[in-house]
Amino acid sequence: MEEEAIESPLVRRLIQLVGPVVEGFGCELVELQFRREAPGWVLRLVIDNANGIGIDDCARISREVAHLLEVEDPIEQSYSLEVSSPGLDRPLKSERDFLRCKGKKAKVVVREPIDGQNQCIGLIEDVTEESVTLRTEHGIMDIPFTRMKKARLVIEF
Numbered sequence: 020m021e022e023e024a025i026e027s028p029l030v031r032r033l034i035q036l037v038g039p040v041v042e043g044f045g046c047e048l049v050e051l052q053f054r055r056e057a058p059g060w061v062l063r064l065v066i067d068n069a070n071g072i073g074i075d076d077c078a079r080i081s082r083e084v085a086h087l088l089e090v091e092d093p094i095e096q097s098y099s100l101e102v103s104s105p106g107l108d109r110p111l112k113s114e115r116d117f118l119r120c121k122g123k124k125a126k127v128v129v130r131e132p133i134d135g136q137n138q139c140i141g142l143i144e145d146v147t148e149e150s151v152t153l154r155t156e157h158g159i160m161d162i163p164f165t166r167m168k169k170a171r172l173v174i175e176f
Contacts, residue, residue, distance in 0.1 A: 029053060032093050033062070040083050041066055046076065049105050050112070053098070060098035062088075065105050072104035111170040117146040124173040125153065129166045140173060 026034075034051050041048040041064070050065040066072055066080060081102040088094065111117055111125060121143050128138045139160050141153035150163045151170075 027053075029093065036087060036091055036093065037064060037084055040087055041080055044076065044080055044083075046072070046080065049109075049116075053094070058099065060094075060096050061101060062094070062098050063101045063103070065103055067105050067109070077102040077104070107174045108172050111172065114146055114148060114164070117143055117151050117170075120172060121146060124175065125151075125170055126173050127151065127153065127162055127170040128168045129162065130168050131166065133160065133162060133166065 030051060030053055033053060034048065037051065038048050046066045046068045048064060049067050050063075052061070052063040054061060054063075064080070064084065066076070068076075081100060084102065085100055088100070109116075109120075111120060111127075117125075123143055124141065125143050126138060126140045129136075133139065134157075139153055139155055139162060141155035141160065143151060144154045144159065145152040149165075150161050151167075153160050153162065
């Protein structure tokens, strides 16, 4: 799937610094954003692991990352650090995300219609380097990553 924004050198540097800290806690760095929002600059880390993420995980990783960034000092301006889980309806951004969620229900929005549809909802059946196969109510659909605009899990209660 195409990235919506080009990673800046600062974001790449932050991923290099923060990634090993997150992995050291047995977690995965799902997403890192550094952007200006209403209250000012925000460094947002989204983390996950196979057992799910709790508040204690976020707090521990936040402390370690804050300490590391204080020592390394890669960010010139003041900012707020946020560490969170991706949530139940997590975005699916990579082949690895889709593989992890195989067998779960996903909603995929495409750039151009596929079989007249702008979005597809179905169970993730298969994942390759090039595409995702969904079992929808209309049958099997292969969706190339290059045609995806966005995707996320669908949570039903």
